[in-house]
Amino acid sequence: MKQWTEFHYPTALLACSGLIFGTQAAFAQSPRILDGRTAQETQSVTTVETGPARLRSLRGRHSRNPLAVLAQWEQLAAQDDPNAYIEFMPARQYAGDFIFQLPNTWPSEALGSLKLEANYRGPSRPEQRWYWQIYHFCNNDWTTVGDNALAARDQWTRMSLNIEARECAVDPKNRVRVRYRTNAHTHSSALDALVIRYDMETISPPLKGEWWQPRPGVRWQWQLTQSIDTSFDVEMYDIDLFDTPQATIDELHAANRVVICYFSAGSHEDWRPDANRFPSSVLGRTLDGWPGEKWLDISNIDILIPIMEARLDLAVSKGCDGVEPDNVDGYSNNTGFTLSDQDQIAYNRWLASAAHMRGLSIGLKNDLEQVRDLFEDFDWALNEECFEYDECAMLIPFITAGKAVFGVEYRGNPEVFCPKINAMNFDWLKKRPDVDAWRVSCR
Numbered sequence: 001m002k003q004w005t006e007f008h009y010p011t012a013l014l015a016c017s018g019l020i021f022g023t024q025a026a027f028a029q030s031p032r033i034l035d036g037r038t039a040q041e042t043q044s045v046t047t048v049e050t051g052p053a054r055l056r057s058l059r060g061r062h063s064r065n066p067l068a069v070l071a072q073w074e075q076l077a078a079q080d081d082p083n084a085y086i087e088f089m090p091a092r093q094y095a096g097d098f099i100f101q102l103p104n105t106w107p108s109e110a111l112g113s114l115k116l117e118a119n120y121r122g123p124s125r126p127e128q129r130w131y132w133q134i135y136h137f138c139n140n141d142w143t144t145v146g147d148n149a150l151a152a153r154d155q156w157t158r159m160s161l162n163i164e165a166r167e168c169a170v171d172p173k174n175r176v177r178v179r180y181r182t183n184a185h186t187h188s189s190a191l192d193a194l195v196i197r198y199d200m201e202t203i204s205p206p207l208k209g210e211w212w213q214p215r216p217g218v219r220w221q222w223q224l225t226q227s228i229d230t231s232f233d234v235e236m237y238d239i240d241l242f243d244t245p246q247a248t249i250d251e252l253h254a255a256n257r258v259v260i261c262y263f264s265a266g267s268h269e270d271w272r273p274d275a276n277r278f279p280s281s282v283l284g285r286t287l288d289g290w291p292g293e294k295w296l297d298i299s300n301i302d303i304l305i306p307i308m309e310a311r312l313d314l315a316v317s318k319g320c321d322g323v324e325p326d327n328v329d330g331y332s333n334n335t336g337f338t339l340s341d342q343d344q345i346a347y348n349r350w351l352a353s354a355a356h357m358r359g360l361s362i363g364l365k366n367d368l369e370q371v372r373d374l375f376e377d378f379d380w381a382l383n384e385e386c387f388e389y390d391e392c393a394m395l396i397p398f399i400t401a402g403k404a405v406f407g408v409e410y411r412g413n414p415e416v417f418c419p420k421i422n423a424m425n426f427d428w429l430k431k432r433p434d435v436d437a438w439r440v441s442c443r
Contacts, residue, residue: 049117049195052098052178055086059181060094063087073119075156075192085121085192088130088180095181100196102174114166115197116145116178117159122189124153128182130189132161135177138168142179148189156192212258212321212361213379214404216425217443222382222408222435224262229437230255238262238324238382238406241315242272249319260361261320263311265351266327268294277307284336287327295327295335298347308351312358322361324382325351329367345373352377363406368394375401383407387417392424399425408435418442 051071055062065086074084088094116132123130131147146161163169169176176196182189219234228239228248237252241261252259268278270292282303284295296304308325315323328351330337331344348367352374355362364371364378368391371381375397386392387409395405405424408431409417421428421442430440 047197047199049197050100050102051193051195053101054099055096057088057094057096059092060088060090060096062089062096070191070194073158073193075119075121077155079156085119085190087188087190088182089188090182090185092185093181093183094185095179098178098180098194100176100178102170102176102196102198113199114163114169114176116161116163116194117197118161118194119156119158119192120148120151120189121154121156121192122148122151123187124151125149127153128184128187130180130182133179133181134163134169135179136165136168137171138165160197211356211359211379214258214361215402216399216404216427218404218406218427219441220406220427220429221437221439222406222429222431223437224435226436228252230257232439236260241311241318241320241323244318246318253319258321258361259319260322260324260363261315261318262324262326263315264293264327265308265311265325265347266296266298266330268296270294274307274310277310279303285334295330295333295337297335297337297339298330299337299339299343301347301350304347305350305354309354312354312360315360316358320360322363322379323355324363324365326365328365329370332367332369341370345370348374349377364398371395371397375403378403380404380406385409385411387421387428388412392421392426395426396424414440414442 049071052067055067063082063086065083067086069084070086072084075081088096116134118132120130122128125148129147131144133142133144135141136143145163146159148157148159150159151157163176171177178194178196180191180194214236218236220236220238221232221234222238223229224240228237228244230237230248230251234257236258238260239248239262241263244261249259267287268275268283278296282297282300284297287293287295298304312323328348329344331339331341344367348364348370352362361379363380363382364374365382366384367374368383368386371394375381380403381395381398383392383395383405384407386395386407388411398405405426406428407421407426408429410431410433412430414430418428426442428442430442432438
């Protein structure tokens with residue numbers, strides 16, 4: 001029977017093991033024009049070191065210091081602090097498997113050079129060979145990438161080993177498997193550091209203020225169905241991301257209108273062109289009154305991120321100045337999943353950050369109970385029927401922060417609700433439930 005020891009560490013600790021050592025190069029990308037201003041995105045190459053997330057000894061054993069010590073370079077020459085390294089002790093031989101988790105939010109195609117680096121102390125190669133292997137996912141086998149050939153006996157030696165065919169070394173979940181081993185039992189070895197070092201192309205967000213940040217008092221129109229009526233003399237149009245033709249967005253821009261693009265970030269709509277990208281595991285209950293639309297498991301954020309990033313990228317490519325992500329309050333609905341308020345806050349904050357990374361303005365749609373947690377992350381708010389349900393006071397933090405609050409009522413008399421809405425400095429419309437072109441503006 002094989003004897004093995006396995007360590008696992010929580011996500012927060014693993015995040016601490018990724019050390020960013022510096023930006024090597026940066027160059028400007030094409031600017032976007034937002035309301036007469038430029039949102040300048042900067043693409044850079046960042047060098048990152050990530051320590052191991054898991055270690056399992058298959059043969060032999062290892063000392064029990066936490067894996068976090070392998071994310072730090074501490075020992076030099078003949079130094080010997082036993083708290084700073086992990087020792088590997090063969091029985092007849094030693095073999096241990098490491099798992100490295102690269103960031104799930106970064107696509108593997110953005111990876112540049114990929115290296116395995118170690119701070120090794122132990123026997124020299126003529127005495128006993130210790131070596132490293134990478135699991136090759138293309139041919140499902142281990143490939144040797146280097147050994148202790150350059151190591152001085154019982155002296156800390158930094159090793160840098162190139163990982164070839166990086167597209168085969170990283171699995172679909174952005175994980176790398178490393179095996180450390182020896183085929184002899186004479187000497188133990190120690191590692192003070194063992195990291196995956198890689199270059200990653202990243203895009204720095206525009207500076208805050210380089211996307212649309214409306215203050216109260218903006219004239220606007222919201223139309224999500226039928227052919228868009230572009231004749232209203234307003235500053236902002238909120239229209240559907242997928243259904244609105246490019247020519248309509250171009251026409252609105254030519255008329256100096258800000259264009260906000262609507263999409264659902266919390267539900268799956270089976271008529272959308274990217275509907276087949278959502279696995280069944282994240283599809284929940286059908287939204288009441290909306291056949292063909294199901295709640296999403298927003299706690300499974302790793303699956304949703306690339307889909308929502310593609311939607312935000314589509315908004316950029318179509319020239320949208322901002323986005324209105326809908327159904328971002330699943331935690332307070334019967335979704336078919338057990339979603340916590342913290343799940344929702346984390347997802348909504350990710351949406352805001354991802355939009356700002358692209359120079360897009362973003363509004364918080366409904367989700368009134370989390371306004372106090374989220375108003376600093378979002379640029380404006382959009383609400384449906386807060387007057388009808390006596391909930392408008394929950395939106396005041398946006399106004400206090402100088403941010404616009406847009407909204408609609410589907411029922412009621414504008415002569416009754418508009419004076420009260422205007423007194424709160426909200427920008428309100430009376431609309432029909434199908435959100436066509438018809439509107440009555442409170443101011």
